[in-house]
Amino acid sequence: MNSTNIEKRAYTEQETAAYIGMSRSFLRQSRMEGQRKNRTVAPPFIKIGRAVRYLKEDLDQWLDNHSKLNHLVCVGGMNA
Template sequence: MTHTTIEKRVYTEQETSAYIGMSRSFLRQSRMEGLRTNRTDAPPFIKIGRSVRYLKEDLDLWLDNHTKLDHLVQEVA
């Protein structure tokens, strides 16, 4: 008997939350409000009927596009 493992390409909101390490409320809020000043942008999503889904390739790209910091620098006003 051969077992075939299928790599998931599409994630639900709950799976996406776990994958990127952000809350489901972050995903919902950022999806509804769009890009806002001083807020992290939302990963791209797709709608299939009434269902919201996230493509793994989009999530990987979204994660890669965020700045990697060695340390935080506090700005002096």
């Protein structure tokens, strides 16, 4: 079997950042801080020894769970 044809299931932090379009800094901070008020919840991750990995199916579900916006609504009477 040719190893170049294997589809990856677990992504590194750098691969995950590129896949979801967020920074590595976002991934690190959200992993360390956990769920905080008014912050985007980080995608689920796994640890294998010291290595942090993100599973493709978790990333796809995390992306699907975010609302799709057609436009932003002004809140609190502030004008854009």
